[in-house]
Amino acid sequence: MSKRESYEQRTEELLIPILMKYEFELVDVEYVKEAGTWYLRAYIDKPGGIAINDCEVVSRELSDLLDKKDFIDDSYILEVSSPGLGRPLKKDRDFARSIGEEVEIRTYRMIDKQKEFTGVLEEYDSDSVTISYEDGTKQKFDRKEIALIRLAFDF
Numbered sequence: 001m002s003k004r005e006s007y008e009q010r011t012e013e014l015l016i017p018i019l020m021k022y023e024f025e026l027v028d029v030e031y032v033k034e035a036g037t038w039y040l041r042a043y044i045d046k047p048g049g050i051a052i053n054d055c056e057v058v059s060r061e062l063s064d065l066l067d068k069k070d071f072i073d074d075s076y077i078l079e080v081s082s083p084g085l086g087r088p089l090k091k092d093r094d095f096a097r098s099i100g101e102e103v104e105i106r107t108y109r110m111i112d113k114q115k116e117f118t119g120v121l122e123e124y125d126s127d128s129v130t131i132s133y134e135d136g137t138k139q140k141f142d143r144k145e146i147a148l149i150r151l152a153f154d155f
Contacts, residue, residue, distance in 0.1 A: 007031045007040065007072050014065045015042055018058055024050070027083045028090055031076070038076035040066075043083040050082040088150045095124040102152040103131060107145050117141075118152050 001009070008029045019026050027043035044050055044058060059080040066078065089095050089103065098121050105117040119131030122138060129149060130140045 003073075004031045010069070010071055011040060011042065011062075011066070014069065015044075015058075015062060018061045018065075019044060022046075022054070022057065024054065024058065025093075027087065027094070031072075038074045039079060040072070040076045041079045041081070043081060043087075045083055045087075055080045055082070085153045086150050088148060092124075095121070095129070098151060099123070104148075104150055104152045105129070105131065105141060105146055106148040107141065108147045109145065111141075111145070 008031050011029045011031075012026065015026055015029065023046065025045045027045050028041075029043075030039075030041050032039050032041070042058070042062065044055070046054070059078060062080065063078055066072065087094075089098055101121055102118060103121045105119075107115050107117070109115070111117075117131065117139065119133045119139065122130045122132050124130070126143070128140050128142055129146065130138055132138045
């Protein structure tokens with residue numbers, strides 16, 4: 001397990017009891033370097049959506065635990081936020097909740113001369129994702145080919 005994966009996993013373990021207390025859901029944790037700065041990000045959600053006050057409460061409790069456990073070697077910025085409209089689907093519960101919803105899929109390589117696909121999420125398993133198009137046709141993608149899958153949104 002990489003250092004990054006270890007930090008993310010240990011942060012999730014600290015977050016779960018906090019989120020259970022407030023009946024929030026953990027969407028994702030990521031530890032990433034952007035423009036020379038490390039960020040530890042936790043994305044949380046709840047029915048009806050997360051408010052800034054929810055993020056603040058979780059951030060304070062998580063920050064206190066991270067200071068106490070002190071397992072991250074680098075200096076970093078902690079961010080707790082909503083996953084937003086372009087929420088990526090990562091965990092099985094994300095896929096289950098999104099069955100019947102329109103999703104955008106971006107692939108690592110070209111498939112039929114394109115890398116972006118939009119359709120209704122029909123089914124998924126540990127190896128594949130199937131979407132349907134307006135004309136009724138379906139397309140199955142190997143999950144290892146998918147760079148990003150998220151809920152589609154129109155403005």
